[in-house]
Amino acid sequence: MKQRKRILLGLFLVVFSIGMIYFLNDEGPTRILVNLMTFAGIYSISAIGLNIHFGWTGMLNFGHAAFMGIGAYTTILLIPHAAGREGSINEEGLPLFIAIIIGLVASALFGLLVGLPAIRLRGDYLAIVTIASSEIFRLVVRDQENLTGGVYGVISFSDIFQNIRPKFLEDLALNLDVSAGQLWVATVSWLMVILLILILKRLQNSPWGRALRAVREDEDAVRALGKNAVWLKLQSFMLGASIAGLSGILLAFNYGTLQVEYFVPLLTFYIWAIMILGGVGAISGPIFGSILFWAFISETDQIAALIFENADGQQIAGVRFMLVGLLIIGLMILRPSGIMGKKEELLLDVK
């Protein structure tokens, strides 16, 4: 399939699924749409990071949630916040921008920390080590209640972010009858997506991007040609991790609270589903993948409500996750190149 055809297919699916949102929801479809697009923006940032790990470099990273979490916790704990059971407020804090930079660096460093032992391992071992690292991260955050608020989480940190919200968004939010706070998160997220896409477009066919793809194809050949495959992989690990960190920070601002349970392995699997749906290795894949994924999730909730007349929240969530599982299986079997992926560069069919 030609590039243009793939884009048309992607656009058609996006328009269709957004149309479905309006069709299925009589009340406040715009509010649902803004909510959906916020998550889609945030998750596509994360999927862009994962795409660098897996799509470009071929590394099976199943600990992506932790990279998101490290970024979120580092940044949020550095700005004014309230953590823990008592929720004692910490008024002191760094300026937001500096805290975000430190958060991104922290994610990159965690990527390096996980990468160093894992990088020499074969694919499936790397998968196990990364998912284990992400669980270690989650368990430690849960455990260190004094610092991270443990299971009680962190609250009251959004002001510093919402205070810089431009005025015109408030009028827009009022007009659309949606939350101005969320509209701001959505705006920032999508601006970030655009920025990242521009950067990645430049990187993909650059010598560095080419070197990453060569590592993905055959590490031995890379080494035989005098290039340091381990360092390239570590760089990829750090870049992808810090992009994930950015997504984690935005996720925290979107929820307005920071809970350790956001960063369960299921989050990683979501990002994987988005990456595969969009097309592994394709730069614009995460955008399409993410919007469609969230539209799919939103619509399955309606379907679940239809199937189970007296459904409670648990059951609706259950149906949604089951369908996510089916989506992953179905994509892998029927269309492993996703929407935007090139068949010729399909990563999942060999070896």
Place this chain on the structure above:
Amino acid sequence: MLDQLGNGLLLGIIISVASVALSLLYGVTRIVNFAHGEIIALGAIMASFFSNLPTSRYIFLENTSPLGLSFEISLFLSILICGLFGAVLELFVFRPLRRNEFGNIAVLVITIGISIFLRHLYLIFASSKPQNYPLDLQRREQYFIFDLTPRNAKIIVYGILIMVLFGLFISLTKIGKQMRAVRDSTELANISGINSDRIILYTWILSSMLAGTAGIFQGMINDVRWNMGFLILLLVFAGTVLGGIGTSFGAMIGGFVIGIVVQVSVALPFMEGHTEAKNAIALAIMILILLVRPQGIFGKKERIS
């Protein structure tokens, strides 16, 4: 510390049985099965469905009640169902994938999809509330140096028995030998007249039955939950990797060590008040082992990088 040693032995047995199953499957089919945890949970949930009283009604939506069978029969039926389920997975999912030459990564991702699907299927049908088997409460007694209830002591004995039987099966019977042959080289096995498809089917059945057994043990010691399999899966991976993935004996020992480490670490001075993080210790050990001895403690030196 000694209190914890008994608990450690119990958890060790469970992880050990589950690790042996995972390792066997990996050895023969090269599948890293993320859905292994859900097969573990299937055993536990089925046993709960068969054995709980119809009046208890806390499982399986409003219109399906538990059957109230005797626990021994429930146990037997559940393990059988797990085996059957393994066969279904092989026949309807993994054999077709093999025929179409799906790569290892693709299959791994598919097992993740299956895991997510099944886990939430359990959530819907087996409810989110933890459940228990209809077994009497028992008082702890002293066995040798361990403090255990008689039932838990029995679990340890049965667990060891199962693994001895498994060891004998894999090393003495014809099917066991053929499994090892396929594990070493599918092509060679095919050339020497072994029907590798059939052996892989048997492997799925055996692996799933062992996993189900581990799940029932886990359900007896703690409780039955929809997500219990996923909670224990990483520890099972740790046990498998520690012993050397693909070696049954290694997985057996590795699983034991992980179980004991997890429970005994609670008694360590620096872990005081941090019992929730005990699994992190086991996972960290796994990563360390991979760092210094990537093939695991008992694994043969094979290229893993």
Place this chain on the structure above:
Amino acid sequence: MSNNIIEIKNLKKNFGGLKAVDINNLNFERNKIISLIGPNGAGKTTFFDLITGFTKQDSGSTFFDGKNISNLESYKISRLGMVRTFQLTKVFDRMTVNENVLFSASSLKNDRFLNSLMKSSITSNAEKELNDKTAEILNLVNLYHMKDSYARELSGGQKKLLELARVIVQQPKILLLDEPLAGVNPKLSEDILSLIGSFAKQGISILMVEHNISAVMKVSDHIVVLAEGSVIAEGNPEEIRSNENVVTAYLGKSND
């Protein structure tokens, strides 16, 4: 500067107690085409892996161009100018033929992340130069017409050519070729052999492992025979042809 490009002393490697390579003393002269032959399992590929740093040696020392490279990491050895190919061709399947060579031709400085981020790669001079160089090399190996195809679409012989292009673009001091003719049709074999000859004329030393004895006899200046991990004979093709050890150990069996 010594006349030897590679000097090996007491190189030993065991695999699980089995002797794979055990070479007391072996030198390779500069600017020669040298072939390494021997029956299957003689340790030829292991020998390649050892001196290029892909397998850790048990003991011994290897000097390349006067520098001790024992225990040096493979990519560093390659940077010194000793570049190898593989018995089973290792092209980058899901990259284009052009990209395969571009990757190899690109300098380490050019590969840097910041460099890639700051410069727009399509318009930069460095990338243009790389493209010109790549085009030249692809023309040389007669693959230019395939430059935008994915490497996986090439035939086995074409993949061998691509591998040659990829190593020669680096202008190494010595080329280590692991069975450059394996699975290649006779016509293409001729082409590859003449390419190898032209590389040698440019002053690149060649060390190759090859099973095609007649080809080896034709192009080699010097032949080293390995059996069971040790050198059993070396000399020019004439000497090897008449060496009885070699005939009994190897040639007699393999020429049928």
